[in-house]
Amino acid sequence: KAGVTQTPRYLIKTRGQQVTLSCSPISGHRSVSWYQQTPGQGLQFLFEYFSETQRNKGNFPGRFSGRQFSNSRSEMNVSTLELGDSALYLCASSFLPGLTDEQYFGPGTRLTVT
Amino acid sequence: AQSVAQPEDQVNVAEGNPLTVKCTYSVSGNPYLFWYVQYPNRGLQFLLKYITGDNLVKGSYGFEAEFNKSQTSFHLKKPSALVSDSALYFCAVRVPLPSSGGYNKLIFGAGTRLAVHP
Numbered sequence A: 001k002a003g004v005t006q007t008p009r010y011l012i013k014t015r016g017q018q019v020t021l022s023c024s025p026i027s028g029h030r031s032v033s034w035y036q037q038t039p040g041q042g043l044q045f046l047f048e049y050f051s052e053t054q055r056n057k058g059n060f061p062g063r064f065s066g067r068q069f070s071n072s073r074s075e076m077n078v079s080t081l082e083l084g085d086s087a088l089y090l091c092a093s094s095f096l097p098g099l100t101d102e103q104y105f106g107p108g109t110r111l112t113v114t
Numbered sequence B: 001a002q003s004v005a006q007p008e009d010q011v012n013v014a015e016g017n018p019l020t021v022k023c024t025y026s027v028s029g030n031p032y033l034f035w036y037v038q039y040p041n042r043g044l045q046f047l048l049k050y051i052t053g054d055n056l057v058k059g060s061y062g063f064e065a066e067f068n069k070s071q072t073s074f075h076l077k078k079p080s081a082l083v084s085d086s087a088l089y090f091c092a093v094r095v096p097l098p099s100s101g102g103y104n105k106l107i108f109g110a111g112t113r114l115a116v117h118p
Helices: none
Strands: A005-007 A010-013 A019-024 A031-038 A042-050 A053-057 A064-068 A074-078 A087-094 A109-113 B003-005 B010-014 B019-021 B024-026 B032-038 B044-050 B056-058 B064-068 B073-078 B087-096 B104-108 B112-117
Touching: A005 A087, A010 A019, A019 A087, A019 A109, A031 A074, A042 A064, A042 A074, A042 B104, A053 A064, A074 A087, B003 B087, B003 B104, B010 B019, B019 B112, B024 B073, B032 B064, B032 B073, B044 B056, B044 B064, B073 B087
Parallel strands: A010 A109, B010 B112
Antiparallel strands: A005 A019, A019 A074, A031 A042, A031 A087, A042 A053, A064 A074, A087 A109, B003 B024, B019 B073, B032 B044, B032 B087, B056 B064, B064 B073, B087 B104, B087 B112
């Protein structure tokens, strides 16, 4: 089975621009979560989607948004980019978003904002 | 507040020696605990989880973890470390969100860097 794929792998943007990141979960997985990873803040939860519905959202400003499509693929969008948005953005999928379900992570998208 | 703590930023071990990466948690209710590993420039890989039952959980790559309810700990262990085990290790706990109709969230520790020296 193919793993979680994320595109693009690397991205360089300038302040004020917007960006869209894409995530394709493992086949059959219906839950997708997004995380931001930085050296200073570690892994921070952004949001989780299941059946095209956002089930949970982390403590990020409204500039960060996401969606999930009927095939479970997900996108996240960051508008009006700031230097502090530079990070590794990780997507993870699981069969269900249950308490006992482990998540499988993609390789991440490295976003650099200049 | 519900949280996970990894008290060591870095653990250094000689190859062939046993290793332990520590994790403690604070949750109300039953803890659902996970260990993940991250190699450089890669995403996280699932190692093992504790849901219920036997306190010693076996996972991938020869790793195991011991759940201790009285000490609220879930330490990751391996009997004999390899240089290739050098990576960043994350402990995590899934907790239900109150009054959310069954939603939950995964809380990660800050991570522990394991360095295995030849």
